[in-house]
Amino acid sequence: MSSGDDGNSAYGRKPFKRSKAHFADRITADARDGWPVEPGRYRLVVSRACPWASRALISRRLLGLEDALPSAVTDPIQDDRSWRFTLDPDGRDPVLGIRFLSEAYDRRETGYPGGVSVPAIVDVPSGKLVTNDYQQITLDLATQWTALHRDGAPDLYPRVLRDEIDTVLAEVYEDVNNGVYRAGFAAEQEAYEVACAGLFRRLDLLSRRLTGQRYLVGDTITEADIRLFTTLVRFDAVYHGHFKCNLWKLSENPVLWAYARDLYQTPGFGDTVDFDHIKRHYYQVHTGINPTGIVPLGPDLSGWRTPHHRERLGGRPFGEGTPPGPVPAAEEVPARGRP
Template sequence: MSGDGGTAGNTGYGRKAFKRSKSHFADRITADGRDGWPVEAGRYRLVVSRACPWASRAVISRRLLGLEDALSMAITDPIQDDRSWRFTLDPGDRDPVLGIRFLSEAYDRRESGYPGGVSVPAVVDVPSGQLVTNDYQQLTLDLATEWTALHRPGAPDLYPHAWHDEIDEVMADVYEDVNNGVYRAGFATGQEEYEAACAGVFRRLELLTARLERRRYLVGDTVTEADIRLFTTLVRFDAVYHGHFKCNRWKLAENPVLWAYARDLFQTPGFGDTVDFDHIKRHYYQVHAGINPTGIVPLGPDLAGWLTPHHRQELGGRPFGDGTPPGPVRPAEEVPAAGRP
């Protein structure tokens, strides 16, 4: 999500049609260090907003893979100002590891006059204080495949090689029509543009409903990167996308299959325990002044439904494959009570 509060990477929602640009800083942190950034425990810091669906992918992956010791995490205030994402949740309004007040400082140390906004997720090199990457599409894939030496015992394989092609195909469709589609609808500046985007969202959701009616997960019989990417949009759907982004043909809770699928993932360790509905709602409704000029944050929806039985286990499948669930959330990373069902 960039400085406009609506996306990862650069955006163009003020133009004729919403367009998401590619990440400007696309270096990769790899096992062999071929981009100059080798995987190394303790060297990097992941900067996220719990409000952002793109950053939430990385939060979930890091927890499922057990990378908490290897990759520290900074959580920004859900409300930005004109200087970018702020560390106002920390003592002295500074990140305790990087020593900076705004994420833009790490961007500036990497490159002055860079194009586009300051986006999360971002990985910062702690020794130099420089941004390494804001490539939200590649980051989680690398956490799954390049950081394996630092994974916890029992970590799941979130991007199994045998399923790469199918996972990539599913993720491409989900990205175009759902992950990014809700933004194209929400930031549309014309009726036709909005209607096309909104129709695309629900057309894809209906196809996903058919896919998930008799299978527990999107690809194979375990949780994969594809499920993580769909979940981060679904968990925000009724809280913000249905009303705020006008994706209101129906609510997620009105679709029995997708609602059960989303609840199943929410109740899986590593998913729902990373979700902060308070941050999500306050960010979207208070930052997007062009859509919600009053800044009023709605009271609903009722979140209690996320904890109700889903019965998806009857379809079989093993969420962690041959692995095990992650342990309890670390106290410093627990979602405050205000953000939980």
């Protein structure tokens, strides 16, 4: 989620098109790109408002990588200098010592012309950006950081299911994850209608798929569930109204609403969600869509904690593993961001 992809510069006459990650280096066990997996060396920079960054937060927590890969949380409100560390004392990240994420980008490539996006992983010793490849980061956390996973960590990208997971990921990305943006930033009626219709067509197919099974692929939580969840959890709060994805609310679809609540109530999912950051970011940053910057009072979020009854479908959330432990005190979502 960058100032280019998710801000007002995306609001124009051209169809919305998400930029590819420009910095696609990988942090791997064999250091093939020059970046070895190493505890404490890197800093994961996220916005809790951003669905792409939220994937990384969920994966990191499920896998128990909080100590190995410390995180920095930006202010949900960007300005023209990019994501800001104004939530930290003196407005600087206490580890990187920078005020804006763009500084880490500049240290990697001076004059980089693209947007400054999260999630981003920064090399602490050099202060340089390593990667902003939002599609690959979580896959590498699951497969390359295994030596640093907690005991009982789930397999989020099991080898025997990867082909099926990849197919689901591609469909969900095109029609759902990115579909809400193509609808929300559409500048012409036809483009909006095509994106919105495609979104709800895919949601209907996913609802049918999830009617008889608890998770998207197999009987455990995988990368596919993480990527769908981060869009669903924002649906009624912002996409339904702000992005005009309003054929129906998530809470009006019995299957998807129960599925989303099941995941929200699973340790590692809901405890990373900050509805305050989500709502303030979308409604206050996208002035091309919401010029007044007014943040709506609704919707009522209390339903996220109501029983879902999805356990009747069976499934083992963590496979042979166990739930993650308590949220580290420094990473707890403030009360105003929780239902």
